[in-house]
Every structure is written in structure tokens, then in C-alpha cells.
Amino acid sequence: MAVEEAQGRLVAALDEALHKLYDSLWLDPLLVKSDLEKRGIFFRSWDALFAVPLPLLDAQAKSYLDHEKALNALRGVGLGTGGALLMLPDLEELVRSAILLIQKISLTYGFDPSNEAGRKEIWRVLALTLTGEDLLAGDPLSVSARLFEKSREKISENMGLTPLLRFIAKKIVWRFVKRRVIQVVPLFGSAVAGFANYRFIEEIGTKAQSYYRSKHLSCREAVEREGESGRPEGEG
Structure with missing residues (x-):
């Protein structure tokens, strides 16, 4: 019972922190634009990325991940030495990193999440990545694509912000309480925390890349079809 109460308090605290992060945790798109330009990808509008060779975008997304x-x-190893007392700030930092990573991946594939709908989609994608199984053997992107199809049933596009953030808080706390109970023993906890953080970001990032890569391909195909339909008959 004591463990359940502590877990409930941690969920409530993380839920409160997520509401604060929602209003403040947004990336300047020009930072990603600058990174893409370093790879020789120059563009004026984000939808211009639908014409960029996909391997170049995949490489940038992988670099971020x-x-x-x-x-x-490394951060997990440091905070792990503090035991369970530092689990909340560790989780906050993980969410911060995950949200910024998802934004970078979104922008890399041509989707600027600067408006309210785009912002909510970022958090919805985080929620989607927290559902389903862990990464399985085989191609991570194809595995993630299958998991996302199942996840959509749990995370409605019309879900309100409050239940969405509560869902995220519960999922994250459950996952880390399950995997990092040993963190209460500091010497072992540092190693467990570092590995758990690594796996968490790996799973979030890989699934988020699958989501935006798939969305990118759909938009790319639509642009190509539109171009073909507008081409004068007889032109190849």
C-alpha cells in the first residue's frame, strides 16, 4: 500500500510538472533548419523537405536520437546515485529531452509544430510511444509502425490536454517504478538509471521517427501525385 501511495504522489507531481512544461518547452525551428543546412539541405518552407532525399532526413533524425x-x-547515472529521492527530477528531465527530441524529429521530416495543433500532436506522439510493447527484434521502424497502429486505439486525436498529460504521467511513472525499484540502493541504482534512461529515449525516439517518417511519406506521395496531375499531357 505504501508503494502504491508513493507511486500515486509521484504521478500527481509529474502531472503537475507536465502542465508547466507544456507551456514552456518549445524549440526554435531555426535550430533544426541550421542543422539541416549543415548537411547541405537548404529550403525556405518546411514542406520543401518533402522533395529532399529521404536518407538525408533519416540520417539527421538518427543523429538527434x-x-x-x-x-x-549519462544524466541517469548521475541522478541514480541519489536514489528514489531524485526520481522526480530525473523523470522531468527525461520528458523534457523526449519532447525536444520529438520536436526535432517532427521538423526534420517537414512538420513545424509551432501552432497549438502541432504542439498537442507532439505530446500525443509522446503518449503513443508509451503504449504497446518495448522495441522488439527486427527492424525497429517497422516494429514501431505496427505498434503505432495499435496505439491509436488508446490515444484519441480528440483527447483533451488534461487527460492526455495524466495518461503520460501514469505511463512514465509505472514504467520507471517497475524498472528502477533497485534505484533505492544508490550504488546499483546509478547503473540501472543510466540504462533505463537510454532505453526510454531509444524507444521514444525510434517510435516518434516511425510516426513522422510515415507521415512524411504520405505527404511526399501526395505532392508527387499533385505534380503529375498538373503536368501537361505528353511530358515525361
Whole structure:
């Protein structure tokens, strides 16, 4: 019972933190634009990325994911030495990293989440990545695509912000309480925390990439069809 009460308090605290993050945690799109330009990808509007070779965008998304995995693994090792007392700030930092990573991936594939609908989609994607199974053997992107189809049944596009953030808080706390109970023993907890953070970001990032990559391909195909329909007959 004591464990359940502590878990409930942690969910409530994280839920409150998520509401604060929702209003403040937004990335300047120009940072991603600058990173893409370093790869030789120059554009004026985000939908212009639908004409960029997909492997270039995949490489940029992977670069963001690899960076966040390494960063959060190190952060987890540090916070893990503090035991359960530091679990809440660790979870807040993980959510912060996950949301920024999802924004970077979204922008990389041509979707600017600057308006309210785009912002909510970022958090909905985070919720989607928290449902279903862990990464399985085989191609992670194809596995994630299958999981997303199942996840859509649980996370409605019309779900309100309050229940959405509550859902995220519950899922994250359940996952880390389950995987990091050993964190109460500091010497072991640091190693467990580092690995758990790495796996968390890996799973979130890979599934988010699957989501936006699939959305990108749909838009790319639509643009190509539109171009073909507007082409004068006889032109190849």
C-alpha cells in the first residue's frame, strides 16, 4: 500500500510538472533548419523537405536520437546515485529531452509544430510511444509502425490536454517504478538509471521517427501525385 501511495504522489507531481512544461518547452525551428543546412539541405518552407532525399532526413533524425540517448544515459547515472529521492527530477528531465527530441524529429521530416495543433500532436506522439510493447527484434521502424497502429486505439486525436498529460504521467511513472525499484540502493541504482534512461529515449525516439517518417511519406506521395496531375499531357 505504501508503494502504491508513493507511486500515486509521484504521478500527481509529474502531472503537475507536465502542465508547466507544456507551456514552456518549445524549440526554435531555426535550430533544426541550421542543422539541416549543415548537411547541405537548404529550403525556405518546411514542406520543401518533402522533395529532399529521404536518407538525408533519416540520417539527421538518427543523429538527434543518438545524441539524446548518450546524454540521458549519462544524466541517469548521475541522478541514480541519489536514489528514489531524485526520481522526480530525473523523470522531468527525461520528458523534457523526449519532447525536444520529438520536436526535432517532427521538423526534420517537414512538420513545424509551432501552432497549438502541432504542439498537442507532439505530446500525443509522446503518449503513443508509451503504449504497446518495448522495441522488439527486427527492424525497429517497422516494429514501431505496427505498434503505432495499435496505439491509436488508446490515444484519441480528440483527447483533451488534461487527460492526455495524466495518461503520460501514469505511463512514465509505472514504467520507471517497475524498472528502477533497485534505484533505492544508490550504488546499483546509478547503473540501472543510466540504462533505463537510454532505453526510454531509444524507444521514444525510434517510435516518434516511425510516426513522422510515415507521415512524411504520405505527404511526399501526395505532392508527387499533385505534380503529375498538373503536368501537361505528353511530358515525361
